[in-house]
Amino acid sequence: MGQKDWRVHNPSGSKRVIVTKELPGTRWLDILTRSGCKVEICTSTDVLSVDEIKAAMGTQCDAALGQLTEDWGDPLFSALKAAGATAYSNVAVGYNNVDVDAATKHGIPVGNTPGVLTETTAQMAVALTFAAARRTGEAERFLRAGKYKGWLMTLFLGELLWRKTVGVIGAGRIGATYARMMVEGHKMNLLYHDVYPNKDLENYIAAYADFLKSQGEAPVSCKRVETLEDLLAEADCVSIHTVLDESTHHLINADRLAVMKENAVLVNTSRGPVVDEAALVSHCRKHPDFRAGLDVFEDEPALKPGLNELDNVVIVPHIASATRWTREGMATLAACNVAGILSGYPAWNKPDILSFLEEESPKAAPSIVNAEALGIPLF
Ligand code: DGY
Numbered sequence: 001m002g003q004k005d006w007r008v009h010n011p012s013g014s015k016r017v018i019v020t021k022e023l024p025g026t027r028w029l030d031i032l033t034r035s036g037c038k039v040e041i042c043t044s045t046d047v048l049s050v051d052e053i054k055a056a057m058g059t060q061c062d063a064a065l066g067q068l069t070e071d072w073g074d075p076l077f078s079a080l081k082a083a084g085a086t087a088y089s090n091v092a093v094g095y096n097n098v099d100v101d102a103a104t105k106h107g108i109p110v111g112n113t114p115g116v117l118t119e120t121t122a123q124m125a126v127a128l129t130f131a132a133a134r135r136t137g138e139a140e141r142f143l144r145a146g147k148y149k150g151w152l153m154t155l156f157l158g159e160l161l162w163r164k165t166v167g168v169i170g171a172g173r174i175g176a177t178y179a180r181m182m183v184e185g186h187k188m189n190l191l192y193h194d195v196y197p198n199k200d201l202e203n204y205i206a207a208y209a210d211f212l213k214s215q216g217e218a219p220v221s222c223k224r225v226e227t228l229e230d231l232l233a234e235a236d237c238v239s240i241h242t243v244l245d246e247s248t249h250h251l252i253n254a255d256r257l258a259v260m261k262e263n264a265v266l267v268n269t270s271r272g273p274v275v276d277e278a279a280l281v282s283h284c285r286k287h288p289d290f291r292a293g294l295d296v297f298e299d300e301p302a303l304k305p306g307l308n309e310l311d312n313v314v315i316v317p318h319i320a321s322a323t324r325w326t327r328e329g330m331a332t333l334a335a336c337n338v339a340g341i342l343s344g345y346p347a348w349n350k351p352d353i354l355s356f357l358e359e360e361s362p363k364a365a366p367s368i369v370n371a372e373a374l375g376i377p378l379f
Helices: 027-034 050-057 074-082 100-105 118-133 136-144 173-186 199-214 228-234 254-259 277-286 324-342 353-357
Strands: 006-009 015-019 037-042 063-066 087-090 165-169 189-193 222-224 237-240 265-268 291-294 313-315
Touching (some): 006 027, 050 074, 087 324, 118 324, 165 173, 173 189, 173 199, 228 254
Parallel strands (some): 015 063, 265 291, 291 313
């Protein structure tokens, strides 16, 4: 691995912050420079190794902004601590790449970027659902290959999801937003599986069902199911919105795929290893009417053998949160996390995280996942 280039902003800043990838927009950089930071940004698109990040920290570093593709475990947090740093933020809402216990052990607050990915990611899950159900990838490849010789009644017949059943695994912010998009937009009945009930979602859908009835339309329903199998057996499309941890690794495996309808759609915008990708390849091979839409992969960026050849799978390269507003928002929140901690601010403890995107952001660090464990005061 060759030497990576780093670009320096505000060289006279008194606190040194390393940023392991280029980030979109300029607001995040203004926030850091206004907080007196010299900001060093790696301009390479290669994933940095632990050693490369350690080398970039050197012997003096006050904070780091890292990526979900990097392994932020004990070796990096102990190096960060040794370099005198007091803050880290992942530029992502998910932080399965971060060993939060190790960071806490070294006294380093860990930030993430919730709240700005919700609608963007849910929309991509919707897009993948319909791209898979309506076979847009296959159809586009066919057309571009010059195979379209005229309209045919039998060309690319897909699945109509209108008024069918949508299954959501994990009804947190993104899962619940996807659920509402599918229920409101396509009048689907909802089954969801989550360790916690989502009463707001249930109440919303009950109110929406009443509204539909008041319009003379058939209502929709919402049910939290006890077992994943109950959901998989009944749903016409299933979208995964869980975190990745030991309990969700290969949550969707060969046995669970076998429970699903033969013409169901499975969508994953969470983390690749939640699905046993080899089992999915084999399932999709055996069941050509089964369809999958994937934004994330088990060995990202690599695909499991065979996945790339399957016509019944739609694949995109982990872009579910890739709208300009969201990605700039993620960068802004990550910068506010680090700038907030470096400025000695408390950790934000209110729902309205979007106030950090406004010109005058609150004097707090927007999202510090180990704030309580570190005894950081809450705002
Ligand atoms: C995240 O922030 O965790 C997302 O996966 C990025 O798209």
